[in-house]
Amino acid sequence: METEFDRTQRLIQEFEESAGYRYVRDRDLHKSSTYNFSENGRLLVDALKSFKSYVAFPGLHEREETTRQHREILRHFQNFVTSALALVEASRRWAKDLQVRFPEFCKEYNGRVAAEFSGAVDHLLVQDLRNFMLHRGLPLSASQGSFTLKLNLKDGEQDTQIDWAIVLDLEGLRQWDGWRSGPKVYLAACSDDINLLDVVEPYHKRVVTFYDWFYQRLEELHADDVAESVKRHAELNNPTTFQMKQSNPPPS
Numbered sequence: 001m002e003t004e005f006d007r008t009q010r011l012i013q014e015f016e017e018s019a020g021y022r023y024v025r026d027r028d029l030h031k032s033s034t035y036n037f038s039e040n041g042r043l044l045v046d047a048l049k050s051f052k053s054y055v056a057f058p059g060l061h062e063r064e065e066t067t068r069q070h071r072e073i074l075r076h077f078q079n080f081v082t083s084a085l086a087l088v089e090a091s092r093r094w095a096k097d098l099q100v101r102f103p104e105f106c107k108e109y110n111g112r113v114a115a116e117f118s119g120a121v122d123h124l125l126v127q128d129l130r131n132f133m134l135h136r137g138l139p140l141s142a143s144q145g146s147f148t149l150k151l152n153l154k155d156g157e158q159d160t161q162i163d164w165a166i167v168l169d170l171e172g173l174r175q176w177d178g179w180r181s182g183p184k185v186y187l188a189a190c191s192d193d194i195n196l197l198d199v200v201e202p203y204h205k206r207v208v209t210f211y212d213w214f215y216q217r218l219e220e221l222h223a224d225d226v227a228e229s230v231k232r233h234a235e236l237n238n239p240t241t242f243q244m245k246q247s248n249p250p251p252s
Contacts, residue, residue, distance in 0.1 A: 011232065014232060015229065015232040015233055018225070018228060018229045018232055019222070019225040019228070019229075020222065020225035020226045020227070020228050020229025020230070020232075021229045021232075023218075023222045023225055023226065023229075024226065024229065026094060026097070027215070027218065029090075030090055030091070030094055031215070033083070033086055033087045033090040033091075034087060034211050036083040036086065036087070037080070037083040037084055037086075037087045037207065038204075038208055040076060040079040040080040040082075040083045041080050041083075041200065041203075041204035041207075041208075042204070043076045043079075044073065044076035044077055044079075044080045044200055044204075045197070045200060045201050045204060047069070047072060047073045047076050048073060048165075048166060048196060048197040048200065048201075049197070050069075051069055051070075051073060051143070051164050051165075051166060052163055052164055052165060052197070053163075053164070054066070054069070054162075054164045066143060070141070070143055070166065073166050073196070074138055074141065074166075077138075077196065077200075078133065078138065080200065080204075081126055081129050081130045081133065082130065084126050084127070084130070084207070085127060085130045087207070088127070095109060095110075102221055105217065105221055108217070109214070109217075112210070112213070113210075116206060116210055117206075117210075119182060120182075120203075120206075121182055121183060121186045122199050122202060122203040122206075123203060123206075124180055124182040124183050125182075125183045125186065125199060126199070126200075126203055128178065128179050128180060128183050131178055132173070132176055132178065135176075135178065136176060139168045139169060139172055139173055140168070140169035140172040141166055141167060141168050141169065141196070142166070142167055142169065142193070143164055143165070143166060143167075144164070144165050144166075144167045144193065145162050145163065145164045145165075146162070146163045146165075147162055165195045165196070165197060166195075166196045166197075167192075167193035167194060167195055167196065168193060168194040168196060169193055170187065170190055170192065170193045170194060173187055173194070174187050174188070
């Protein structure tokens with residue numbers, strides 16, 4: 001006869017072996033990779049936009065602060081590129097598992113990936129930058145300012161607007177021989193150093209939008225599995241009484 005303890009252990013095992021539990025476990029693990037990418041990208045974009053409106057002129061009184069901001073941006077950039085590749089690898093592994101149960105969805109997924117990222121220069125550039133940094137370290141970069149002088153003809157007042165950017169050294173990037181054809185053609189066509197914000201921001205938005213779609217479709221596919229898992233979990237929450245018996249102590 002099954003004891004209450006054995007019954008509880010059996011229910012726990014059945015729950016952990018259910019398709020819904022495995023899906024939620026794998027989904028939440030994958031979402032950690034998505035979260036890392038999303039947050040690293042957000043911090044990088046925010047830092048670049050903050051630096052864009054920086055009022056100080058590097059080289060004068062604020063050189064030390066400018067250097068600090070530049071290094072912070074490079075730190076966020078390295079984290080961003082690393083998390084981008086980690087997310088790509090996590091998605092590839094999960095897609096292989098999904099192929100067994102949902103081959104039609106995987107066709108849809110692969111088609112969506114091809115439409116959004118296949119041949120996209122920013123996607124390939126970010127991926128190749130990870131390999132670049134593994135072999136050569138961080139790419140050379142600089143703070144670059146553009147100045148716009150506005151003259152009010154009515155009162156003769158001048159207004160100078162300065163837009164700052166962190167740019168990657170174009171010639172230094174071109175010297176590496178590890179680029180794939182897409183980034184190589186892109187770099188060859190560039191006439192100036194690469195504005196980091198122009199690469200990072202659109203790519204970050206596109207990836208986040210893609211995974212919003214991805215998780216929505218998976219929730220639809222696993223709706224029955226999750227419902228079954230919730231049902232099994234509810235059984236575990238039923239009150240359970242354990243009876244413990246201890247034999248009489250041996251006679252002295």
